[in-house]
Amino acid sequence: MTTVNALSEVAALMGDPARASMLSLLMDGRAHTASELALTAGITAQTASGHLSRMVDGNLLAARAQGRNRFYRLASSDVAHAIESLMTIAGTRAPPASMAAAWRRDPDLRFCRTCYDHLAGQVGTAVTDALTRSGYIEPKGVRDWTLTEPGELFCKRIGVDVPGARRAGSRHFARQCLDWSERRPHISGALGAAIADTFFRRGWAEKLRRSRTVRLTDSGRRALSSHFGAAV
Amino acid sequence: MTTVNALSEVAALMGDPARASMLSLLMDGRAHTASELALTAGITAQTASGHLSRMVDGNLLAARAQGRNRFYRLASSDVAHAIESLMTIAGTRAPPASMAAAWRRDPDLRFCRTCYDHLAGQVGTAVTDALTRSGYIEPKGVRDWTLTEPGELFCKRIGVDVPGARRAGSRHFARQCLDWSERRPHISGALGAAIADTFFRRGWAEKLRRSRTVRLTDSGRRALSSHFGAAV
DNA sequence: AGGATGGTTCGATTGCCACCGAACTATTGA
DNA sequence: TCAATAGTTCGGTGGCAATCGAACCATCCT
Structure with a gap:
């Protein structure tokens, strides 16, 4: 019976219109601020705050404070998967996720850059996503x-x-x-730096002078595909 | 907005404890009578009747009258899939200890069960893994x-x-x-059902009464080894 | 410092919905 | 025909939770 209660609790969390629209927005895979989510749900900030903390408690969302903002994102790909399958029977298709189009401007820095000493931008998050997807790294606690x-x-x-x-x-x-352009986490710390170092050492990427922008080489693109199973 | 409302409506339908336990029972892929469902949900027949008609309206269930009984079953395998994926995240909510306890309580269910009409659990994922390893099936897109x-x-x-x-x-x-106990994909859809049917038809496995649990026979164990090159 | 911005907590209100008792229909069996 | 069983409809009740105003905390900016 415990399992049944857990099922209904999770479903009930998704069963409120305000929470559902928040989750829909978060289906783009990025992190959004509390006020952004309140706005799209059409409710006040207080109400949204309550919903958000309930969804964090229910392991549907993960929250991270950055400055005075608080970013929320889906807690795992399992959550995204469940929402998608609910949308399937609801007769609606998953959102087109063509958010990428909006980021086409200023592509270079958003595409790949260093964040202190590790990779950030689309490449950084793609590498991180690939490592997660393959089970090579797993979230530990809130920020490791x-x-x-x-x-x-x-x-x-x-x-x-x-x-x-x-x-x-x-x-x-x-x-x-937290990646500021992708609004999703990428890997940093000593391991993140070591990974970035590998990219530079093996000629997969090269730093552009006087800039944080990093150019992904052709062999880097191939390496991303073959080693990480990721396309950028 | 329509798409969001549809999502929340479907989720809300699953978000009631009584309805969730009915859906859980129906996950065995069979049809059950209204009173049977009322009994397992622990509610009176009137209340159950209301729940059931709401779920039929919401395209979660299909009903068929037979004599003075009325049989309800899941409307489609998509519904079963959605429930499974909700169970997946519901399962992660529980701490590992109680999770292990649940599995200890019912190890058979984890070993082999039906997910709507195809095989799940260790056997289901073992079969799927074997088919992948042999190059008999290949992932197509995200969910095919x-x-x-x-x-x-x-x-x-x-x-x-x-x-x-x-x-x-x-x-x-x-x-x-996505298999909620193994947390890896197994094969479903028409082909998954056909494979499961083969297992039952050839006496490799048999359904246990009043349960989703499936027993792998000795010849089934041999078949897994010889045909699939898999040991469980 | 002090104002502005983003977010949360608290309390009170309100509306919805799960629930059951009672009455009703339909099918089966004697 | 009547009695028993399965299921539904209706009306009333009770509890829960979504909502917002108000006050409060934290951070950023000048």
Whole structure:
């Protein structure tokens, strides 16, 4: 019976019109602020706040404070999957997700850049998504990642210096860093830096002078496809 | 807005404890009478009747009158899929300890069960993994499989009615269905049902009465090993 | 510092809906 | 024909939860 209650609780969380429209917006895979979500749901900020904290409690959403904003995103791809399957029987198709078109302006910096010493932008999040999807890294707590056993092997295979990253003093090993253009987390910390280093060392990417912009080379594009199963 | 409302309406239908337990019972893929459903939900017949007609209106259930009984079943495999995916995130909510306890309580269910009309659990994912590993099926898009040429031959060899599955009206041919206990995809859709049917027809597996649990027979275990190269 | 912005908490109101008792229809069986 | 069983419809009740105004906290900006 516990499982039944859990089922109805999750479904009930999605069963309120205001919460459903928030979830719909979040189906673009990005993180959105509380006020943004309140606006699209057509409710006041107070009400939205209540809904959001309930959905965080229910493990539907994950929240992250950044400055005075608070960003909410879907807690996992499982949640997205469930919403999609509900939309299927509701007779509506998943949103076209052509948000990408809006970001076409100013492509270079959004496409790939360094964030301190690790990769950010579309490439950074694509790499992170790929690692997550393959089960190489898993979210740990609110702002860290765990490198799994298969992930360790994968890193060794492509030449990421994991032992070196572990040795990096008191520095955090693998952190979730919110990407400001993609509004989703990418991997940072010592491991993120080691991954970026691999990209530069193997000629997959090169830093442009006097800029945070990073150019993905042709071999980098191939490596993304073959090693990460990601297309950008 | 329509699309959001539709989403919340469907979710709200599943979001009531009484309706959720009815849906859970119906996940065995069979039809049940109104009083049977009322009993498992722990409510009176009148209340159940209201719930049931609402779910029929909402295209979650289909009803068929037979004598003075009225049988209800899930309206489509899409509904079953949506429920499964909700169970997936509902399962992650529970801490690992209680999850393990639930599995300990019913290890058979985790081992092999029907998900609407196809195989799920360890056996379901093992079969799917084996088909993938042998190149008999390949992921197509995010939620479908392609049956390859060798796969077609293999199905013919072991007696899976592929032409029949292809003929199955507007039903999806081969879908990726996320397994809530294994947290990996297994094969569903018309082809998944045809494969399950083969298991039952050839005596490799048998349904346990009044339950979604499926027992793998000895010959089924041998078949898994010889035909699929899988051990469970 | 102090104002502006983003977000949350609290309390009170309101409307919806799950529930049951009672009465009703339909089918079966004697 | 009558009695029993399965199911539905109707009306009234009760509880829960979505909502907003108001006050409050945190952060940013000048």
